[in-house]
Amino acid sequence: MSKENSFFKKVHDVVKQIPCGKVTTYGEIARYLGTPKSARVVGWAMNAVKGNPEIPAHRVVNKNGLLTGKFHFDGTNLMKNLLENEGIIIKNNKIFNFKEVFWKISIKK
DNA sequence: CCCGTGACTTCCG
DNA sequence: ACGGAAGCCACGG
Numbered sequence: 001m002s003k004e005n006s007f008f009k010k011v012h013d014v015v016k017q018i019p020c021g022k023v024t025t026y027g028e029i030a031r032y033l034g035t036p037k038s039a040r041v042v043g044w045a046m047n048a049v050k051g052n053p054e055i056p057a058h059r060v061v062n063k064n065g066l067l068t069g070k071f072h073f074d075g076t077n078l079m080k081n082l083l084e085n086e087g088i089i090i091k092n093n094k095i096f097n098f099k100e101v102f103w104k105i106s107i108k109k
Numbered sequence: 110c111c112c113g114t115g116a117c118t119t120c121c122g
Numbered sequence: 123a124c125g126g127a128a129g130c131c132a133c134g135g
Contacts, residue, residue, distance in 0.1 A: 007132055026117055030131085036118095038131040043116035045132090050116090062117060069116030 007033065011045035014105060015055050021086040022103035023059045023095065032105040039063075047072065058082040065098030 010033050018024055026039040035041070042060075046069060049055040058079045062068045070079040070093055080090045089096035 030117085035131065037129080039117040040115055040130070041117090041132045044114080046116050048133095057116080060116075067116090072116050 007035075007038070007041055008045040008048055011042050012049055012052075012055055014107065015046070015049070015057060015060060017107055018056055018059045018103055021088065021101060023061055023065075023083070023088060023098070023101050024103045024105060025061060025063045025065075027063050028105055029060070032107075043069065056082075059086075059103075061095060061098075065095035065102075067093045067095070 011029055014029050014032060015024075026042040027036060029042045030036055030038045033042075046055075046057040046060055049057055050072065057069065058073065060069070067079050067083075067090065070077075073079045080093070083090055083095070086101075088101045095101065
């Protein structure tokens with residue numbers, strides 16, 4: 001209950017609302033939450049949700065569109081496979097059409 | 110309260 | 123252009 005207001009919960013909530021075939025960045029999420037310098041915490045929150053199929057953490061990449069968390073899924077091309085499955089082009093662990101699949105966070109509460 | 114950790118980001122050389 | 127280092131914030135112990 002108390003944790004419902006935690007930074008993690010906010011990150012989880014945002015990531016869960018990422019539309020299919022779209023991706024976003026840690027910094028964008030952090031900035032949306034009001035803490036643009038807490039991008040690392042966002043990534044850390046991803047690790048906390050690792051194993052939750054309801055949270056598409058594979059849709060969250062770094063600012064350069066690089067699949068930095070790829071090694072955290074299973075150490076293989078799982079993350080790449082999931083993204084490609086949504087129509088996202090991955091080139092050398094990086095999103096080729098990053099700007100095309102980039103999702104601007106705009107949640108209405 | 111202090112310390113360590115981390116899937117980032119930015120600056121400096 | 124490339125690589126290394128520092129800064130950053132939140133959480134757990």
